Amino acid sequence: MSENTPHSRDRTQRFLFEEADIRGEIAQIDSSYREILAIHQYAPGVSRLLGEFMAAAVLLATTLKFEGKLVLQVRSEGQIPLLMVECDSQLRLRAIARGAQEATSDRFDQLLTGGQLAITIDPVKGQRYQGIALLSDDSLASSLDAYFKQSEQLGTRFWLACDGESAAGMILQQLPAQIVADSNDRNSQWQHVTTIASTLKDEELLNLSAPELAHRLYHEDPLRLFDTQPLRFQCNCSRERTFNALKSLPVSEVSELLEELGSITMDCEFCNQQYRYVEQDLRDILEPDGPSTLH
Template structure:
C-alpha cells in the first residue's frame, strides 16, 4: 500500500462522511533541502493535508491554491493541489521560530483560496480572516462559511510525515441519529498525533469507530511532480527585458530563477540568455 494516500469513507448509519490522509515520501520530498524550522514544517504539513481534503471534495475536477498570509514570524504558507492530487507547497518565515499555535506564529492575516476549474474563464477567489488557534480551526471556520456543514479536522505533521482525519456532518445526520455527530466527534478527538501519522487509514478508522458501520472507498494516491518548465522561465525573462536581465548577468555571472513552489532552481549562463533574446518571437495567428 502507498504511504501517500487519501482514503474517503462514510459512516453509513449516521450520514457522516470523512477522509483520512497519510503522507510520507511525498511530504519529505516537498520539504527536502528547505531547512524549515520545526514549527513551520508542522503548519505547512497540516495545511497540505487539509488542502487535499478540500481538493478531493470538489464537485468537479480542478486546481486549488491556498495561501495563508500573516503578520507573525511565519509570513506565508502556500499549498497548491490539482485534480490528480499533485501536491506542491512552500513557506516563508524568519529563521528563529519558537513553538506556538498557528495563531501565534501567523499573527493577524487572511486565508485566500483560488479555485481554477476547466469551466471557468478565470480562477475564482475567496478571502476570509484567520479565525482560531490552529490550522484545523482556520479551515473549519472556512468550511462553515463555504459549505455551511459542520466539519472537524484532526491534523498532525512532523519532518517525517503528515496526516489528518476529516469529518463532515451531512444534512440528514440528525434524522438518522440525533446523537451521532456528537458521539463521532468525541471518538475522533481521542486520536493521537502518532496514530494519525503511523496507522494505515483502515486501521485508524477501526480504532476510532469500532461500533460504527464504516464504508471505505478506494484509496487515491497523492503525488509530488514538478517537471521543468523552461518555456515559463524564458517568457518571464523576456517580460523583464533584455537590459534588466543582462544587468543581473553582469553583476552575478549567471541568472538564477527560483521556483519556490516546485522547489526547483533554473540557472542560465550568458549563452542561454543571449539565445532567449536573439531567437525570433512567436508568430501570432
C-alpha cells in the same frame, strides 16, 4: 517527483457512513513530506505546521470534482510571513514557508500572528474562486472549522497532526440529504460522528492505517471504505514557465540583467530547480520579431 516505496503511506482513503449522509477522508503523508522538508531547512515548529497545511490541502483537494488545483496560502505578521501549499486534483503536492529563517516558536498564534487564510480553487476550465478567512489563535484545524461553518450550510470538521516525520489529517463532511431527510436526525448523526472523532489522538492519526483508524473510531457504525488514492510531491515548474516569467519583464530590464551577469538564472522556490538562460535563449524576448530560440 517522489518515488514512494511500498511501505510509504502517501495516500488518502475515503469512507462513507452507510446509514447517514456523511463522508470521511483520511490523508497520510510520509515520504513526500520528508522530501519537501529536505529541500529547505525549516525550524521544527515551522516543519510541523507546514505538514498540517499539507494534510489539509490534500483533504480539500479530494473534494474537487474537476481538473485543477487547490491552494492554501497564509500571509501573517508572525514568524512565518508566507506559507503556501498547492495540491491538484491528481494529488500532486508542493509546499513552501517563505521568510521563516528566524522562526523559533512552535505555537500557532506566534508563527502566524494576525494571519489571513486564502483558499483558492483554480480549475483548468472555468472560473477561479477564492475564499478568505482570518486565522484563529488556536490551530489550523479550528480555523478551517470556523471558515466552513460560516461559508457552508453542510457541516465540515478537520483533524490534523504532524510530528516532523509525517503528517496526517481527517475530514468529516455532511452530504446533501439522500439517506436521512429529517433535520433533527441528521443533526444527531453529525453530533454522534464528530463527538467520536474528537477522541482521536495525534499519535493515532499519524500511526494507524486508515482502515484501522476508521475501525477504531466507528466500529459500531456501518462504513464503506473506498480504494486508496496515492499522493506525491511534484513541482509543476518548467523551463517554459520561467521563460514566460522573464517575458513578462520589461525588455530593458532583461537586457540589463544579461549584460551585468552574462546569463540569467531563475530558481524555483518550491523545488530548488534552476533554469539558466544565455543571450541566445532570450532572443525571443530581446528580439520579439525574430524566430523562436527557446531550448
